[in-house]
Amino acid sequence: MSRQRKVALVGNPNAGKSALFNALTGARQKIANYPGVTVERKSGRFVLPTGEPVEMTDLPGAYGLDPTSPDEEVTSKVIRGAFEGEAIPDVLVIVLDASNLEQHLVFAQEVLALGKPSVVALNMVDLAERDGLVLDAAVLAEELGVPVIPTVAVRRRGLAELGEAIAAAGTRHPGPGLTDLGPTERRVAAHAMAHAAILSESRQHRLHASLDRLLLHPWAGFAVMLAILFVVFQAVFAWATPFADGIEATIGALHDGAQAILPESMLRDLITEGVIAGVGSVLVFLPQIVILFAFILALEASGYMARAAFLMDRLMAFVGLSGRSFIPLLSSFACAIPGIMATRSISDPKDRLTTILIAPMMTCSARLPVYTVIIGAFIPNTDVGLGIGLQGLVLFALFLAGIVGAILVALILRRSMTKGAASGFIMEMPKYQMPRLKDMAIGLWQRAWIFLRRAGTIIFMVTVVLWLLLNFPKAAPGESQVDVSIAGRIADGLAVVVKPIGFNRDMALALIPAMAAREVAVSSLATTYAVDAGDGEDEQAAELGDQLKARWTLPMALAFLAWFVFAPQCMSTIAVTRRETNGWKWPAFMLGYLFALAYLAAGATYWIAVAAGL
Ligand SMILES: Nc1nc2c(ncn2[C@@H]2O[C@H](COP(=O)(O)OP(=O)(O)OP(=O)(O)O)[C@@H](O)[C@H]2O)c(=O)[nH]1
Numbered sequence: 001m002s003r004q005r006k007v008a009l010v011g012n013p014n015a016g017k018s019a020l021f022n023a024l025t026g027a028r029q030k031i032a033n034y035p036g037v038t039v040e041r042k043s044g045r046f047v048l049p050t051g052e053p054v055e056m057t058d059l060p061g062a063y064g065l066d067p068t069s070p071d072e073e074v075t076s077k078v079i080r081g082a083f084e085g086e087a088i089p090d091v092l093v094i095v096l097d098a099s100n101l102e103q104h105l106v107f108a109q110e111v112l113a114l115g116k117p118s119v120v121a122l123n124m125v126d127l128a129e130r131d132g133l134v135l136d137a138a139v140l141a142e143e144l145g146v147p148v149i150p151t152v153a154v155r156r157r158g159l160a161e162l163g164e165a166i167a168a169a170g171t172r173h174p175g176p177g178l179t180d181l182g183p184t185e186r187r188v189a190a191h192a193m194a195h196a197a198i199l200s201e202s203r204q205h206r207l208h209a210s211l212d213r214l215l216l217h218p219w220a221g222f223a224v225m226l227a228i229l230f231v232v233f234q235a236v237f238a239w240a241t242p243f244a245d246g247i248e249a250t251i252g253a254l255h256d257g258a259q260a261i262l263p264e265s266m267l268r269d270l271i272t273e274g275v276i277a278g279v280g281s282v283l284v285f286l287p288q289i290v291i292l293f294a295f296i297l298a299l300e301a302s303g304y305m306a307r308a309a310f311l312m313d314r315l316m317a318f319v320g321l322s323g324r325s326f327i328p329l330l331s332s333f334a335c336a337i338p339g340i341m342a343t344r345s346i347s348d349p350k351d352r353l354t355t356i357l358i359a360p361m362m363t364c365s366a367r368l369p370v371y372t373v374i375i376g377a378f379i380p381n382t383d384v385g386l387g388i389g390l391q392g393l394v395l396f397a398l399f400l401a402g403i404v405g406a407i408l409v410a411l412i413l414r415r416s417m418t419k420g421a422a423s424g425f426i427m428e429m430p431k432y433q434m435p436r437l438k439d440m441a442i443g444l445w446q447r448a449w450i451f452l453r454r455a456g457t458i459i460f461m462v463t464v465v466l467w468l469l470l471n472f473p474k475a476a477p478g479e480s481q482v483d484v485s486i487a488g489r490i491a492d493g494l495a496v497v498v499k500p501i502g503f504n505r506d507m508a509l510a511l512i513p514a515m516a517a518r519e520v521a522v523s524s525l526a527t528t529y530a531v532d533a534g535d536g537e538d539e540q541a542a543e544l545g546d547q548l549k550a551r552w553t554l555p556m557a558l559a560f561l562a563w564f565v566f567a568p569q570c571m572s573t574i575a576v577t578r579r580e581t582n583g584w585k586w587p588a589f590m591l592g593y594l595f596a597l598a599y600l601a602a603g604a605t606y607w608i609a610v611a612a613g614l
């Protein structure tokens, strides 16, 4: 029996390899409208029109076979059969962006020079057509010596033809090799080939050109970017409210229902105080997370994010990073873990290390519940003029605080520990596109699912453990349950350390389980107060926001927010940092400096707020 043949997708970044991979194999690899999305190889099964199943591999985009970054190295190794534990691919599918042909043909020639059976997927022909480019695939096939199949990955066009060409490629000898060409000669050849293949070209990208002039303008572009961010944060508060209220009401009803149906017992308390109050307090934030990601996904798909990265390049260069760090840092707004993994597309090791070290300061979505619950309780829902809500403004300020902190730390690091020359930034601008509804829906569903899964697993478990620690040993009549509990005792110890920055014992208590996941800070406060309220008369547990207002002062609340801007409250981030930096040195450094920063920021916030009489 012969082994299953392997087919690998190669090409420049943003050519649509992952989109093609998804279309062929039915996988759901992340695709996005900027270069450097795929940083690892991924495999799936694809059945050729001949009925033969093959193993299809999606690779990170590359500009050449001499790797300049870890993700390019993966590609180069896989293609050459040097990747450990992986057989060399039998057929290469070279994916080209038809609307950017000249550039993409440079790498294509380098791959073809390997002399492997190859097929070219001339992808994104729809965009080329829209831009008024009519291409002749036959001319290109003639020049390259391999079949050229026009495709539109996202509309599944040309897939059958591509499958047939792949099936045939394995049995045919590769065409005339384009060997012996140097980089400059390849560029000249690419220019000639692209021109030969273009049948007609009209100037229809005028609109896009003028849009670029505005969005990439050093000042106007920046103003537009700030305005967009601002709208996003306003929307996170304003639009989520009705949905959050609905979820809150449902959870309240569940709580009352459980209270009424279940007989009075420890189990009932565990369910109402631990599971419903705790996990429920986090679930309320689902609408906000979905809204935030709807914006992020739409901005990514439209091609705007890459423009923002380009704009940021100047600022990044000033702090000693390059625009290349922008995408990893941007991903860190979802979660630092994919963000840190995305740094694999940064070629300079010191650039990369600096980016990893500052990534946790980007406000990840796990902080959103913490921020919003405190803001909701302590910041009045007033309008500061021009329809700008104060709550959204404070949220914006917290995100900004993380960014400013990251900039300062990068500045210092690049002049000391990770000193080195800033590397240049090459990034082609992706085309503007209307976000596709289906992609958006899938992306949003994935984010929502991640959030719900966290609530159902880690947040649930930590909350239950905390509830147990809060309920044992049992308090004697007249004593406060939280005071005598194991959790209360542990928190008393920690409270000594955080007292100087204005934190009370409950806040200290919330910090420990939040190391597992930041949202747990909210669920543990909810559970603590539910347990605390539970031992009085069987009063209706007040909403978490009201509890906080009754128990904390404004300076305390602000200090808590400041803490969460900086504190490395998440073990998984530390673990990923260890993996990506191959050792404990940098994660230890990260932990140390972030805790120090959090402590200082919370302390300064507290004492300034107290001095200001807040
Ligand atoms: N209009 C159109 N858009 C496409 C086509 N193929 C891909 N796209 C879009 O192009 C963008 C890039 O696609 P990806 O599949 O992420 O590109 P990639 O080659 O995997 O990029 P890297 O992983 O960064 O190397 C995405 O926004 C896709 O939706 C196509 O044929 N037509």
Ligand SMILES: [Mg+2]
Residues within 6 Å of the ligand: 017, 018, 019, 030, 031, 037, 038, 059, 060, 061
């Ligand atoms: Mg990809």
